[in-house]
Each structure stands twice: as structure tokens, then as C-alpha cells.
Amino acid sequence: MKRTAWIVLAAMIGTALAAGCKSEPQPGGKQKVRVGLIYKATTNPFFQAMEKGAREKAKELGAGIEVSGIESESDADKQADLVRIMLNRQVQAIIIAPASSVGIVTPLARAQEAKVPIINIDNRINKEEAAKQGLKVATFIGPDNFEGARKVGAYGCDLIKKKLGEGKKGKVIVLRGIDGVENAEARRRGFEAAVQEAGLEIAASQSAEWDTAKAQTAASAMLSANPDTAGILCANDKMALGAIAAVRARGDIGKVIVVGYDNIDLARDAMKRGEMQATVEQNPAMMGSLGVECALKALKGEALPEVTPVPTQLITAEDVKAGR
């Protein structure tokens, strides 16, 4: 029995080696152009909309598209595997929304080596790290997170000021995304700018890593510590849903202003019910479709701008109720 096992093992290793030594499959010249889209957080409707936009655009332009995503935003190692897999599947361009703006640079360096253009969408790759490793990105397609957060933050602060009346310094709390990630930092800065401009005060601020359950815990704790909180600014809608749950548990719905970011369906439902007051639409579908467009342009050798902006739009509860 033991000998049979060893023979099988030896045969297996032999097969593996033989397979490994086989020449690289040639990318067929007759095949159509194929691009790969790698995104994060498959459970977030935002990225599902992005995927839809990208697929529709690829179909329209007659290009093939491979799509892969990681389940959790914090699974940077798995996303690195996805980059390698896309290269092994011989896509000709990579469109990527990185989970880690720093950590994705090393895995992407191999795409550059293979002369596969990189289109960066949604979350911007860290500039210093990219410069250090000599990584060149064809273009960054993304919303101005700072401006979007400032817009929705300012709207929330206005509501608070109207509610409290002039002269009162209202307290707000902030729920941040994963610290160190570029879009999370930009939104944090946007919120801070809005609060400062409105003359209000940030009583507490915590990272809930974009997650609903974590946001509920963090918001509960911060609300208990600051019972006079007038508003919660959340860096995405999933965290806003957690914040709403925390507010509801205290029986404070309507008393505390909640704003989010992303305009997901669940947040729109919450706005219809009056639990939430505003969010930001980032046009993820447009981001996905622009990604495919830019990838095809890059493959043709066309020059692309360093940044391709996607307009953000403030969506208020009134907009949602009016069906906008």
C-alpha cells in the first residue's frame, strides 16, 4: 500500500513537470480583444453596477471581458492572485479597483512586465508606492471623493444647523472606511472640510472598515459617549445602514441626521422611510463602462489623461421620494 502511494505520487509529480514543460499556449491571433475587470467587494451593489456597466460596454464595442472580484474588501492577497490569474488567462488589458491602494502595486508590476496596460478605477493606486516600483497606470477613472464627501457633508451640516437653530455648535460623528486607503482618506478629509466650513464639531470618528455590522457597533458606542450627537457622516452607504440601526436602537430616528455615500438601493429605501437624509451617486456603471473604453484605447496606443473624472451627484431624500 505504501509503495503504491509513492508510485502514484511520483507519477503525479512527473505529470506536473511534463505539463509545466509544455510550451506556453499561444494567444490566438484570430480571437477578439479580451479585457479583465478585477474589483472588490462582490456583495456591494456598487460594484455589481460597475460590472454591469463594463459588460454592457464590452458587448457594445465587441470586446471580450473576464470579470472577477473578491468577497471582502480586506482580502488584498486574494486580489493579487486574481491579477496573476487574469494574466495567465491572457487578457490583453486589466481594469482594476484595488482593495489596497499600496499592496496592489507589486502584483501589478507583473502586468506591466507582460506589457498589459493597467486601467485603475474607483480607488486610486498609491502614487508614491507606484513611483517607487516604477509602475505606470494608463489612466485613473474615478470620482472626486473629496468633493463628493464635502458636498454630502455640507448638506448634512446644513440640515443640522436648520434643526438646531443659529448659534448652536452641533456635534457630528464620522464613520470612516479602511484607513490608509485613498478613497477612504479623501472622504474623511471631505467630511472634515464640510464640518469645519459649517462651524460644527466632530465629536468622535472611527473606522468601521466599510462594513454594516462594524458600523453599527462603532456608532452605538460613539452615540452612547456623545448622546447629544446631531448627525452621522458615513463614508459609504453600507456603514450608513449600520449607523441607522444604532440610531433606531436608541429610538432616535429623525432626531439624528444620517448621510452616506454610493446611493445603493438599501440606502434609497432608508431615505424613503426618512431614516437617512442624503447620499452621493458616483455612477459606478459609468465608471465600469469608461474602464472598458479606456482599456481599448490604451491597447490601440492612444494617449490617455492621467485622470478621467466621473461626475458625482448629491442625492437627497427628497430626490428619492420624487423618484430621481
Added chain:
Amino acid sequence: MSASADSAAPDLRSRITASRVLVLALALVALLLFFTALSAVDFESLALHDPTFLSWNNAIDVAGSCAINLILAVGSTFVIIAGGIDLSVGRLIALTHVLMVVVAGATGSLMLGIVGCLAAGLAAGLFNGAVTVRFRIPSFIVTLGSMMMARGLAMVAAGGHTIGCDFRAPVELQRYLPIGVSLLVMLVGHVMLTRSVFGRHVFAVGGSAETARLCGINVGRIVVLTFLLSGLCTALAGLVFWVRQGTGDPLAGDGLELYAIAAVIVGGTSLSGGRGSILGTFLGALIMGVLAYGLLFLGVPTPWQWVIIGSVVIATVLLDRLKKTDT
């Protein structure tokens, strides 16, 4: 202890292992063939092309993606055979490699960073082992606690976010070093478990701690040593993580302890201790790794990946059980 009893024990072990190894090896070959075949199909047009799964680059990437889990699983094999469990290994990857990046950044020396990484892993292993033995707390509880502590400490060490690193492994090293380290760890582990007195003592302690004690084995020392080994493995896995990723990521390794334990179980090691092999763990880790990579490769939706991986864990154990009742 008589000479005959001494030689009979390893024989029994290897017989169990041999049938298991055969089943696992066949399962692995079947998996590889399956993914190769499916990678030749274009699902949009149902046209056939060259199997993209079958290339040197892909083979290296598959092996590379198995490396971290294999290293963790080797450490866990020792712990589990000795009757314990180590839940902290996943999060310790984060702590060890973040410390390495921090130390290397502060001192400007990669060597010191690596020393820091290894020291952190050993210290964590010592902590797990010492608390388990000294206070007689089940290792499940101790390592559950240290897993949470490691998570927090990694975040503190990194200053709350992913940090860049001034040092970078050359591209070739990024691809081949993880594979080399994992194979080396596997070989050393195999020799230690099957050829050393320590290895025999690990089996004895896991089989029956009381009998082992009566035979004059220092049970506490053996248990602490298995956790030290596991801690060292997490440091090596952390090192490999840094080589592959190039940064210090405080959220790294989330849930990897479960993958490591799954690899050990699939490999035929008994969760109740006293029985198991590194060879089985090696194949178990490869099956888990190839499966996870292959499903990603084919673009299977994530929820289904979990369902499939979970059922394979149960199926391999079941297969072994059925085989045993046959003979």
C-alpha cells in the same frame, strides 16, 4: 518500553497514512485535470482553445498561492497531533510581517526586520504554549484570544493602515521564494515528525498525555514546543506574505487559520490527536490551494466557491472513512 512496541507504532501510523496519501494524490490529479479541461472552454461561445490553466506561469502561480497555507498547515499538524489547536496562525501572519516592515523601515536593515519577524512568531508561539500548559487552559481558548490580540496589535504596529516598504524582493524571488520556503518547511517538518525523538513524543502526547507522562515524557515541554514550531511557521508565512505582497497589511491572514486546519484534516490528521502526517498535510494543502485557485481561475462566483470548498473538505474525510470500513 520494549523494542517491539516501539517499532510497531510507526508502522501502524504509516499504513493509515499510505492509504490516505493514495486517495489524496488521486484527488489532486483529478482536480488538476478538471481545471485544465475546463480552462480550454470559452464559456461565451462554447468554443475550444488551448487550456490556459496548463502553462509554466500558471503552475508557478498555483504553487505560490498554496505556499502560505502549506507553511501554516505544517505548524498546525504538529499542534493538532499533540492534541491541541492553533487558531491564531492567520492573524499572526499580519502581526509578524507588519513588525518586519516596521522594524526594517525604522532601522534601515532588512536583516533586522526578518529577525524581528521571526522573534515575533516565536514569542507568540511561546505565549500560546506557555499559557496553555501553565494555566491548563484549552488551547482553543488561548489561541482564540491571541488571534484577537494579534489582530489588534498588528493594527497598532502598522499605525492603523497598510504600510509601504522600502525593501522589495526582486520579481524572480517574488515568484520562486514562497514555493522554496514552503517545500523546505514541509521537508523539515516531515523529517522532524517521522525521524526524531521529538516527533515520536508528539505522537505519544497526542495519543494519551497521561500515558506519555507515565513513560517519562515531559508533556508540557512537548506541547510548548509544538506551539513554538507553529509560531515559527507563522513568521515564515508572514515573510512569504511580504515577499509576495511587498507591503505591511494589518488585515492580512483573515480566516487563514481555518484553511490551515482544513488542510490538516483533509490530509488525514486526527483532530483528537495522536495520528497524522506531514505528507498528508502537504497533499491536503495542495488540494485546498488548487481548488481555491482553480475556482477563481474559472471565475466561479464567490458564494459557490465557499460551497464547493466546504463540500470537498467533508467529502475527502468521508471518502477515507468509507475506504476504512471496506478493508
